[in-house]
Amino acid sequence: MSFTVLTIPCRSDNYAFLIHNESTDETALVDAPESQPIINEINKRGWKLDTILITHHHIDHVEGIDVLIQEFNPTIYGNQDDNSRLPKLDVAIRDGQTFTICGQEFQAIDVSGHTIGHLAYITKGAAFTADSLMALGCGRVFEGTFPMMWTSLSKLAQLPEETIIYSGHEYTLANGRFAITIEPNNPDLIARIKREEEKCSKGIPTVPSSLKEELKTNPFLRANQPEVKRLLNMEDANNVEVFAEIRTRKDNF
Ligand code: ZN
Ligand code: FE
Numbered sequence: 001m002s003f004t005v006l007t008i009p010c011r012s013d014n015y016a017f018l019i020h021n022e023s024t025d026e027t028a029l030v031d032a033p034e035s036q037p038i039i040n041e042i043n044k045r046g047w048k049l050d051t052i053l054i055t056h057h058h059i060d061h062v063e064g065i066d067v068l069i070q071e072f073n074p075t076i077y078g079n080q081d082d083n084s085r086l087p088k089l090d091v092a093i094r095d096g097q098t099f100t101i102c103g104q105e106f107q108a109i110d111v112s113g114h115t116i117g118h119l120a121y122i123t124k125g126a127a128f129t130a131d132s133l134m135a136l137g138c139g140r141v142f143e144g145t146f147p148m149m150w151t152s153l154s155k156l157a158q159l160p161e162e163t164i165i166y167s168g169h170e171y172t173l174a175n176g177r178f179a180i181t182i183e184p185n186n187p188d189l190i191a192r193i194k195r196e197e198e199k200c201s202k203g204i205p206t207v208p209s210s211l212k213e214e215l216k217t218n219p220f221l222r223a224n225q226p227e228v229k230r231l232l233n234m235e236d237a238n239n240v241e242v243f244a245e246i247r248t249r250k251d252n253f
Helices: 036-045 065-072 146-157 172-182 187-201 211-217 226-231 239-251
Strands: 004-010 014-021 026-030 051-053 075-079 091-093 098-101 104-110 119-123 126-130 164-167
Touching: 004 036, 004 164, 014 036, 014 164, 036 065, 075 104, 146 211, 146 239, 164 211, 172 187, 172 239, 187 211, 226 239
Parallel strands: 026 051, 051 075, 075 091, 126 164
Antiparallel strands: 004 014, 014 026, 098 104, 104 119, 119 126
């Protein structure tokens, strides 16, 4: 990769991501949960801020944008189809559109479900998924439907396995406590929970993760697995029905 990504803890459990290309000295931010930790990081490194990519309208992903505009005057990208609920966009994009920032081509893909109009930003080797696909979990389905969220997760599941998943929150241990109720004997899941607990005990973020480990351990991506269907006594159910069952159980967990 021609860029580096910094994970910036914000608020109580949010993450923002700074993407920096050393050779072009360009920096982009994915989501602005608050401004101060981001300003501190940019100033500490002597960077500027060229671009902000917004994933979705929730306040814990956009609240810092106004102050960051005053401080750095970045170009704001977000979903044209949700622009009435987003901060003012300089570049309004749509599902499937590509653009180049930090010397790198990105594609926005619609991953609605958590909200309608949620975008993920994909580039070679990395996906910024916010509250769609999360580490060992997925966002709660607030505005969309279960079929919609399943479709969104399925798009992300088809990326190359080595893709690094940059998601929006530190929810991983709680997600793990739920995941193990779905697949109590999944050895990859058992090993991952142990790894993530160790990271958390040292104050290390569990985000990002890799798509490869999500495919092996994330119950929401595994709704299409015969093994998971069997464990839920849903052998004859379709993938969406199984996803809906798992998501509903998590909501009540
Ligand atoms: Zn959200
Ligand atoms: Fe969020």
